[in-house]
Amino acid sequence: MLDFYLPTRLLRGLLLTALLAPGVAFGQSPAWFQATAVTPAAGSWSRVVATATDGQGFVYLAGNFKGTIQLAGTTLTSSAQADVFIAKWNSTTNTFVWAQRAGGRGNDNVRALAVQGSSVYVGGSFDTGRAGFGTDSLDWAGGKDGFVCKLTDAGSSASFAWSKSLGGTRDEEVTGLAATAAGLYLTGMFTSPTITLEDRILTNAAPISSLMTNDVFVAKLTDAGNSATCSWAERAGGPNTDEVSSIAVAGSNVYLHGSFYGATSTIGTTTLTNSATSPTTADLFVAKLTDQSSGAAWGWVLPVSGPEWEYSGSIAAYGSSVYVTGTYANKNTIRFGTSSLTGTNNMNCYVAKLTDAGAQASWQWVQGPRGESSWGKAITASAAGVFVAGLYSSGLTPGITLGTTMLTGLCFGCQGTFVAGLTDMGSSGRFNWALQPAGATYSDATSLAISGSELYVGGNFQAPFVQFGTIGLAVPLANERPNVGYVTSLRGITTALKSPAWAASLELAPNPAHGRATVSVPAVPGATRVTLLLTDALGRTVRTATAGLPAAGLRHELSLQGLAPGVYSLRVQAGQQQAVRALLVE
Numbered sequence: 001m002l003d004f005y006l007p008t009r010l011l012r013g014l015l016l017t018a019l020l021a022p023g024v025a026f027g028q029s030p031a032w033f034q035a036t037a038v039t040p041a042a043g044s045w046s047r048v049v050a051t052a053t054d055g056q057g058f059v060y061l062a063g064n065f066k067g068t069i070q071l072a073g074t075t076l077t078s079s080a081q082a083d084v085f086i087a088k089w090n091s092t093t094n095t096f097v098w099a100q101r102a103g104g105r106g107n108d109n110v111r112a113l114a115v116q117g118s119s120v121y122v123g124g125s126f127d128t129g130r131a132g133f134g135t136d137s138l139d140w141a142g143g144k145d146g147f148v149c150k151l152t153d154a155g156s157s158a159s160f161a162w163s164k165s166l167g168g169t170r171d172e173e174v175t176g177l178a179a180t181a182a183g184l185y186l187t188g189m190f191t192s193p194t195i196t197l198e199d200r201i202l203t204n205a206a207p208i209s210s211l212m213t214n215d216v217f218v219a220k221l222t223d224a225g226n227s228a229t230c231s232w233a234e235r236a237g238g239p240n241t242d243e244v245s246s247i248a249v250a251g252s253n254v255y256l257h258g259s260f261y262g263a264t265s266t267i268g269t270t271t272l273t274n275s276a277t278s279p280t281t282a283d284l285f286v287a288k289l290t291d292q293s294s295g296a297a298w299g300w301v302l303p304v305s306g307p308e309w310e311y312s313g314s315i316a317a318y319g320s321s322v323y324v325t326g327t328y329a330n331k332n333t334i335r336f337g338t339s340s341l342t343g344t345n346n347m348n349c350y351v352a353k354l355t356d357a358g359a360q361a362s363w364q365w366v367q368g369p370r371g372e373s374s375w376g377k378a379i380t381a382s383a384a385g386v387f388v389a390g391l392y393s394s395g396l397t398p399g400i401t402l403g404t405t406m407l408t409g410l411c412f413g414c415q416g417t418f419v420a421g422l423t424d425m426g427s428s429g430r431f432n433w434a435l436q437p438a439g440a441t442y443s444d445a446t447s448l449a450i451s452g453s454e455l456y457v458g459g460n461f462q463a464p465f466v467q468f469g470t471i472g473l474a475v476p477l478a479n480e481r482p483n484v485g486y487v488t489s490l491r492g493i494t495t496a497l498k499s500p501a502w503a504a505s506l507e508l509a510p511n512p513a514h515g516r517a518t519v520s521v522p523a524v525p526g527a528t529r530v531t532l533l534l535t536d537a538l539g540r541t542v543r544t545a546t547a548g549l550p551a552a553g554l555r556h557e558l559s560l561q562g563l564a565p566g567v568y569s570l571r572v573q574a575g576q577q578q579a580v581r582a583l584l585v586e
C-alpha cells in the first residue's frame with residue numbers, strides 16, 4: 001500500500017493553506033478527476049452498489065454482475081445467476097488493483113461494504129443453494145439468507161478470511177455495515193419467526209403465518225482475524241413490515257435509518273405511531289443504540305411523519321450530527337420535528353440533519369431538490385461538508401434545482417445522476433453546488449465515500465457511453481444496452497463551513513503537534529458548553545470532549561497519543577455555531 005505519511009514540508013504547506021483560508025464561497029464546485037467502468041462482456045451486466053475508502057488513495061467497491069466482467073487485468077465470470085464482486089481501485093492511477101467474486105448458483109445480492117484497516121467487509125443476501133466465499137461456503141436455509149464476509153487486503157491481492165450466514169426458513173438480508181476499531185456493526189431485516197446469531201435468538205413480532213413481515217435486527221461482531229463472534233444482537237419492529245436501509249457509527253453510538261408500516265412499531269422502549277391514514281404506507285425513523293461492548297442499549301428514536309409513502313435511503317454520522325437522505329411520495333409535506341418539506345413531484349429527495357444530545361435528539365433542518373422526481377440514495381459527511389447523491393428524472397420540466405443550481409436531462413423520460421454538496425450552518429443548511437454526468441440516457445449514484453478533499457461516487461449507467469467532465473467511459477456492445485457499474489472521483493471538496501466571528505480568536509497550539517495540543521476557545525454569546533471533535537482524513541472521530549464554556553473562555557488540553565502522523569480536522573461546536581481548524585500531528 002501507499003504510505004500515507006507525507007513529507008513534513010508538504011504537510012506544513014497543506015496545513016497553512018487550511019489555517020489561512022477564510023472559508024469557501026458558497027457555490028464553489030469540485031471537478032471530476034478520475035472514472036472507470038466495471039466493463040461487461042456481450043450478454044453480461046454489472047452494477048456497483050457500495051463504496052468505501054481507506055484514506056490512502058484506495059477505494060473499494062462492491063456490487064453484482066451476471067456473465068463476464070473485466071476489471072483491468074482481472075476477468076470474473078458468474079457461476080449461474082447474479083454473483084458478487086469486490087474490487088480495489090487506485091484512484092491516483094485510475095486502475096483496479098485486485099478483484100474477487102463470491103456467490104452460488106442462485107441470485108447473490110450486495111447491499112453494504114465497510115473497511116477498517118486491511119479488513120474489507122461485505123454484506124447482502126443469497127438464495128438457492130450453497131454460496132462460496134473463497135474456500136469457505138455457506139449453507140442455504142431457505143428463502144433469502146443474509147451474509148456477511150471479510151476479505152483481508154494484502155496490498156496487491158486479497159483473500160477471504162471468513163463468512164457468516166443469517167438464515168431462517170424465510171427471508172433475511174444484511175442491508176448496512178459499519179466498521180470501527182471496536183468491531184463490525186451490521187443491520188438488516190428478517191421475516192422468519194426467529195433467527196439465531198450464535199447463541200442469541202431474535203423473535204419476529206408478527207404472528208406466525210404464511211404472510212410473515214419484516215422485523216429489524218442490529219448486531220455487533222468482534223473480528224478475531226480468521227473468524228468472528230457475535231458480541232450482541234437486538235431486534236426492533238411491530239406486527240407489520242419494518243425495514244432498515246443503513247447504519248452509521250460515531251464512537252459508541254450506533255444509528256439506524258429505516259421505515260415502518262402499519263399502525264405502530266416498537267423500537268427499544270419507544271412505540272411509534274404511523275401518521276398515515278392507510279396501514280399500507282410507511283413512516284420513517286432514526287434510532288440510536290449505545291454499544292456497551294458485550295451488549296447494547298436502545299436510546300432515543302425520532303420519527304418522520306407524512307401522509308403517504310416515505311423510503312429511507314442512507315445515514316451518516318459526524319460527531320453529534322446525524323444526516324439522512326431518502327425519498328417521499330407526491331406533493332405532500334413531511335415533518336422532521338418542527339422542520340418540514342413539501343414535495344414538487346411524484347417522488348422527492350430529502351436531506352435532513354439531527355443533533356444527538358445524548359439522552360435525546362432533535363431535528364435541525366431539512367432540504368430537498370425542487371422540480372422533477374428525485375431519489376436520495378447516498379449521504380456522507382466530514383469537516384468538508386455534507387454530500388448527497390441520487391437519481392432524478394426529466395419530464396415536463398427540464399430537471400431539478402438544488403439551491404441555485406439547475407440540472408437538466410438529455411431527453412424527456414431520461415434519468416440521471418446528481419451529486420451535491422451542502423453547507424451545515426448548525427440550525428440551518430443549504431445546497432452549495434450540484435453536478436451531474438452527461439451522455440447517458442440513464443445513470444444513477446448508489447454510494448459515496450470521502451477521503452480528505454476527494455469524494456468518491458459509485459453507481460451505474462446504461463451503455464454505450466457516459467461522460468464525467470472530460471472523462472468519457474465507453475462500453476460499445478452491438479445491439480445491447482446493458483447496465484454498467486462505475487466509480488468516479490471528485491477532487492477539490494473543501495470546508496464549506498462559514499466561520500463565526502469568534503473563530504478568529506480560536507487558538508490551537510502547538511501546531512504542528514506531537515503528543516498533545518491545547519485548544520483555547522473564547523467566550524461565545526449564548527453558549528454555555530463546547531464540544532470538541534477531532535476527525536481523521538476519512539472523517540472518522542478519533543477524539544471527542546465536552547466541557548462547560550465559562551465567561552472567560554476555555555483552555556482544554558487535547559491528547560494526541562496513539563494517533564498516526566497526518567492532517568486532522570478539529571471541529572469546535574459552541575451552541576449552534578461551529579468552527580473548524582486543521583491540526584498537523586507529527
